[in-house]
Amino acid sequence: MYNVRTQFLIGYLILIFILMGVIIGGILQVRHLGTSVDRILKNNYVSVVAAENMKEFLERQDSAATFYLAGQVEKARKQYQFFRPLFAQAADVEAHNITEPGEQQLSDDIQRQFAKYQKAIERLLYANPPMPPEQARAYYFHVLEPAFLRLKQRAQDVLDLNQQAIVKADKRARTEARRAFWLGITASVLALGLALFFSYRMVNSTLAPLRSLVRQAEEIGAGHFNQRIEVHRSDEIGALARAFNRMAERLQEARRVEEERYQRAERMSEAALESLYDPVIVADAEGRLVHVNRAAEGLFGPEANLIGKPIDETIRDKSIVTALHKAIHQQSASVAEDEAGMVDLEYAGIPRTYRLRTTPMKAEGGELLGAVAVLEDITHLRQLDRLKTEFIGIASHELRTPVTSLQLSVDLLQEGTLGPLTPEQQEVVRCQKEDLQRLDRMMRDLLDITRLETGATPPRFEIVSAEQLVQNAVEAIEPQTKAKNLHLRVEVFPLLPPLRADPAQINRVLLNLLNNAVRFTPEGGQIHIKVYPKDEKVFFSVQDTGIGIPPEYLPRIFERFVQVPGVARSGAGLGLSIAQTIVKAHGGQITVESTPGKGSTFTFYLPVKEL
Structure with a gap:
């Protein structure tokens, strides 16, 4: 028995001989037909392409004239300068490829008319002084456009002449092609019959x-x-x-x-999730629960009652459901560190606070598998923060009485009530007074931020105008900007919606941002205040050209007591923290962008809708 290779080799040799006969006959026919087609391309195709190019480049030059009439002078001149040589090149190709009777006269006429058109359009584009608009339009419609149409018609005449020649040559080639076609069909049918016969024999004997x-x-x-x-x-x-x-x-x-291996990895993953102290919720891409660990069962019930059900029905906290839907549908993670990322739930009847983090789960190819939510228990951190806030408030309050007494004593010393002071003693008393004033301001700020965070001084909401808020802040800061020769620019968008806010607190935020801008902007610099609406919010932006903030300090700039080193200290570093607390109490958010050496931009927004 022959091996498969020998069987196929014999069959292929037979088919090759048949194929060679068909190919040789086809080559001879194609060669003959190719000679006819080559005559068509050689004689007339170059002129057809040249005529098409002349029409297109001429239309581009006419477009340049219309751009000029529309007032786009530079664009018109550039377009004309670009397409004028292209048209001349196409006309030159046509002049050196005369193949039909009468084509020479058309080519010569195109050269003459193009020279006239060139002078006419350049008179419009490069007139000095430029033509008035009405005169330019009249010149275009009475002089330039008729010249354009005549020249375009001459290019069309060249195109028509060569296309007619191509049609005639094509008819001759088609007649020859039909004859070659029928000869090829006859040979192919015979070859196909033989090929099918041998193929059938080979397939049956080899591939069965x-x-x-x-x-x-x-x-x-x-x-x-x-x-x-x-x-x-x-x-x-x-x-x-x-x-x-x-x-x-x-x-x-x-x-x-x-x-x-898979079963072992699955058991290890489940054991790891079950051993986590923090609750973990896993949902699939359809929004159905697929797993909760033991800590999550203490919040939402037994896993057997939750698996396979939509998260909207099983998770009772809307913020967790919203974060999971966001991770599934928008494929974006939620890792908020502020109050927006906090969730209050009861575990075994005890209120606890969790920090919510969600992230989408994807396969290696990027296919969405679902989302996972982790609830980090930060109850002890919140308690520590509350104790710290209470301590700061009590300490600041208790220190105010002795500080006030010290300030009174310093005033008595300065006034000479207790006897005259030497110049050295007066300098010491002056320094003591400045330190006491700085300490008093810091205690007031600490008391304010404590009251704001504990809700002791909630915002007193009223309907206010954004324009009025900015105007009040600008009036208060204007003397400082003039004293430092700063350029203050205010940009308030018209028809801003009214806001529901505490005007005193928002004014404090604006003044804090403006004072910082004045303090850290050198003389002759600029401060730009901008107020604008966007997405049912009103944004307030304070931009300066000051020294800027180093990148490593940007994430912590709104924390308490944070001050950028290398600049003059004029406070305790509580102003921005107070501003952030006030903005959050109004339902808004404050952000900062800064480039060292170029300046900073602080932006916060207040929602238009009722809080």
């Missing part, structure tokens, strides 16, 4: 045993690795069957090992 091989191989491909191929042959097909059997044995063993 492969049908059984394919059926059993499909079983293995479907995962039935216990299947074995039974083909008793000594040729290549038999060797292939034995290789398939060996592969199936190895795949069966690899699947067993992989299943054990």
Whole structure:
């Protein structure tokens, strides 16, 4: 029995001989037909392309004239300068490719008319002084446009002349092609009959045993690795069957090992989730719960009652549901560190505070699998923060009485009530008074921020005008800007919606930002105040050209007592923290952008809707 290679070789040799006969006949016919087609392309195609290009480049020059009439002078001149040489080049190609009777006269006429058109359009584009608009339009419609249409018609005449010649040559080529076509059909039918006969014989004798091989191989491909191929042959097909059997044995063993590894990894993952102290919620891409760990069961109930149900029905906290939907539908994580990321829940009847973090889960190919939410228990941190705030408030309040007494004593010393002071003593008393004033301001700020954070002084909301808020702040800061020769620019968008806010607190925020801008902007600098609406919010922006903030301080700039080193200290570093607390109490947010050496931009917004 011949091997598969020999069987195919014999069959292919027969087909090759048949194919060679058809190919040789076809080559002769194609060569003859190609000669006819080449005549068409050689004689007339160059002129057709040149005529099309002349029309297009001429229209571009006419567009330049219309741009000039529309007031775009530079654009018109650039476009004319670009397409004028292109038109001349196309006209030159046509002049050197005269193939038809009468084409020479058309080409000469195009050269003459283009010279006239060039002078006419340049008189419009480069007139000095420029034509008045009415005169320019009249010149275009009475002089330039008729010249454009005549020249375009001459290019069209060249195109029509060569296209007619191509049509005639095409008819001749088609007649020859039809004759070649029928000859080719006859030869091909004969060759096809012979090829089908030999192919049928070869396929039946060689490929019939492969049908059984394919059926059993499909079983293995479907995962039935216990299947074995039974083909008793000594040729290549038999060797292939034995290789398939060996592969199936190895795949069966690899699947067993992989299943054990997967089950072990799954058990470890579940054990890790169950051992976490923080509650974990896992949802699929459809928004259904697929897993909750033991800590989450203490918040939302047994896992058996939750699995497979929509998160909207099983999770009773709206902020968790919203964050999970955001991670699934928008594929964005939620890692807020402020109050927006805090969730208050009861665990075993005890109120606790959690920091919510959600993130989408994706496969290696980027396919969305679902989302996971982790609730970090920060109850002890909130308690520590509350104790710290209470301590600061009590300490600041208790210190005010002795500080006030010290200030009174310093005033008595300065006034000479207790006797005259030497110049040295007066300098010491003056320094003491400045330190006491700075200490008094810091205690007042600490008391204010404590009251704001504990809710002791909530905002006194009223309907206010954004324009009036800015005007009051600008009037208060204007003497400082003039004294420092700063350029203050105020930009307030018209028709701003009214706001529901505490005018005194918002005025304090604006004054704090403006005072910082004045303090850290050198003489001759600029301060830009901008108020504008966006997405049902009103944004307030204070931009300066001062020294800027180093990048490493930007994430902490709104924390208490944070001050940028290397600048003059004029406070305790509480102003921005107070401003942030006030803005958050109004339902807004404050942000900062800064480049060292170029300045800073502080922006906060207040919602238009009722809080």
